[in-house]
Amino acid sequence: MGSMNIGVLGTGIVGRTVGSRLVELGHAVAMGSRDTDNPVAHEWLASVGTARGARVGTFADAAGHGALVLNATSGAASIAALKLAGDRNLHGKVLLDLANPLDFSHGMPPSLSVANTDSLGEQIQRSFPDVKVVKTLNTVTADVMVHPERLPEETTMFVSGNDAEAKATAADLLRSFGWRSIVDLGGIEGARGQEMYLPLWVSLMGAQSTPNFNVRLVRA
Ligand SMILES: NC(=O)c1ccc[n+]([C@@H]2O[C@H](COP(=O)([O-])OP(=O)(O)OC[C@H]3O[C@@H](n4cnc5c(N)ncnc54)[C@H](OP(=O)(O)O)[C@@H]3O)[C@@H](O)[C@H]2O)c1
Secondary structure, three states, X not given: OOOOEEEEEOOOHHHHHHHHHHHHOOOEEEEEEOOOOOHHHHHHHHHHOOOXXXXXXXXXXXXXXXXXXXXXXXXXXXXXXXXXXXXXXXXXXXXXXXXXXXXXXOOOOOEEOOOXXXXXXXXXXXXXXXXXXXXXXXXXXXXXXXXXXXXXXXXXXXXXXXXXXXXXXXXXXXXXXXXXXXXXXXXXXXXXXXXXXXXXXXXXXXXXXXXXXXXXXXXO
16 A cells, blocks of 8 residues: 555554554554653654654644544543544544453453443444444554564454445555455444454463464364
């Protein structure tokens, strides 16, 4: 895919890892945070440089900059972060939702704050009806998101969302990261399964003693 303006909402390991990969792929990335002086965001900017148009700012700055916007904020705070990003800055755009609604308030392992009949992806879609939400990448650790080839075998990435063109844009981005097996789960309600996979992911991480793994869909 050609170079795009991309807004990355989030300064955690996901925002920084995905943001760096996007810069490497030639995109102009704006990383958003609650605070323009966020030291982690500025460290990230120093690491990628400004030559390709990378910058940091508020959630609103990043959302306004992006033709494509990525939600890489804490699941518990994603709706609040997207409200700070602002309806006007998100209007009509494709929003890739990488977040998981993990609730750490009762200790480890985390539970899900929403499940079964609803999901964070759907909550975001309902809160921002003019945004084209695509749930993806939430089922793997940050490094695997952008370097699936580091796993020794091809594995599967899932997408769900209500807008076919938005899912095609998401798939283009995923392919540019190296994903080859991309499975479309249908509408944004597919986010339920993508998010409810997390308890299994957490158990697998414990059992494997590494976050660097993924699953592969094998069909008859
Ligand atoms: N870690 C992984 O490998 C991984 C893998 C798959 C999916 N995920 C999901 O990806 C998302 C990001 O994960 P992460 O580990 O990179 O970071 P994180 O610590 O879960 O989230 C950090 C981001 O959330 C924002 N945030 C926190 N509280 C907020 C609030 N009250 N209001 C508004 N924004 C708030 C922070 O804003 P500031 O920048 O202002 O501090 C920061 O940008 C999460 O939903 C996580 O479940 C993570």
